[in-house]
Amino acid sequence: MAMDELHSAQQSLLFSNGGDNNKNKIRKKGIFGSLAKWILKFTMWVIFVLWVAMFCVVPTDLGSDLYDDWIDATSGALFGKTGSALLLYSGPIIMIAFLAVPYLLLSGEDQQEEELQEKRPPRFRLWTFPVLVEGPFGVVSAAEFIGIILFVVFVLWTLYANAVVNFELLPSYGDLTFKEMSCVILEFVALGFGATGSYLLAFFFLPIARGSVLLRLIGIPFEHATRYHVWLGHLSMLLFTLHGAIYLIAWSIEGHLIDDILEWGNLAGVISLLSGLLMWVTSLHPVRKQKFELFFYTHQLYAVFVFFFAQHAGFHFNSAAGGIFLFIIDRFLRFCQSRRTVDIISAKCLPCGTVELILSKPASNSSSQHTSF
Known part of the structure; x- marks a missing residue:
């Protein structure tokens, strides 16, 4: 009888340790996933802000000088000046689209459903x-x-x-x-x-x-x-x-x-x-x-x-x-x-x-x- 109790206690202890390990793994995975999402989101915001700012700056004298410097520095590639301008104007939004794919994969459908199901107090949006x-x-x-x-x-x-x-x-x-x-x-x-x-x-x-x-x-x-x-x-x-x-x-x-x-x-x-x-x-x-x-x-x-x-x-x-x-x-x-x-x-x-x-x-x-x- 005593042996059965000891065996059951050891078994429950093993299960509890395994459960704690699984929770720790899930917690670590969630931390790394959140960090990766934050880095991707921050990077996309920086690229977007710089992209919009570029349209505002290029028509000015300062923007024209920076634009000419960019063309001179990158026009030696295969596609010449057209490729340099295409990379400058269209590269950022395409890069954001590529970065959005891993961001959405990390977000996951289950997490999005949980966020929608959470009870949030009414607030100004x-x-x-x-x-x-x-x-x-x-x-x-x-x-x-x-x-x-x-x-x-x-x-x-x-x-x-x-x-x-x-x-x-x-x-x-x-x-x-x-x-x-x-x-x-x-x-x-x-x-x-x-x-x-x-x-x-x-x-x-x-x-x-x-x-x-x-x-x-x-x-x-x-x-x-x-x-x-x-x-x-x-x-x-x-x-x-x-x-x-x-x-x-x-x-x-x-x-x-x-x-x-x-x-x-x-x-x-x-x-x-x-x-x-x-x-x-x-x-x-x-x-x-x-x-x-x-x-x-x-x-x-x-x-x-x-x-x-x-x-x-x-x-x-x-x-x-x-x-x-x-x-x-x-x-x-x-x-x-x-x-x-x-x-x-x-x-x-x-x-x-x-x-x-x-x-x-x-x-x-x-x-x-x-x-x-």
């Missing part, structure tokens, strides 16, 4: 606190309102910085007549609008990459992120329209409008602008609501817009290439995963006007033993 309820933007949270203000400040600052740098070049043109001076000033202003619009394209394609790790990283669903694409689209097309219209006015004053338009670089810009205007007009709410198919099929002109924009913008296309690259990868992966035919189980019109479709999916190929595991 920028992402959920509404600031604007009625208006052209719809319901706007405090965080979105701050983002709108920052983008407006960014656009105004970029226009101002480009104008200062360009107008400093006026004395180098020598003695000009009033007509010639007016045309040069108009071309400088148009160039500033175009450069600012190309900077906005760096963010333009990021919200509409449905399967992008960036949307999962910041926790914004695709359906909600599309509104950011719409806002950026309106602002970008306004800048591009002003860019093209002012150039047309300047060329008309100079008297060689047709000759300038027929130049390949300018003709590509005209084609890109016309395709963008078609997408812009058909994306307006009355047209999109009543003629959704027209809006959808017209939006496939984005390929024409991007191709001819690259032909027209040349070096400035590097600023938008990163977001376009991530969008193309997402489109390619979704194309490979898509099916030609699908059965619709049910359709329901929600109060907000959105049509909800429930589609069938293929049966699972897993055996019954997977369920037991």
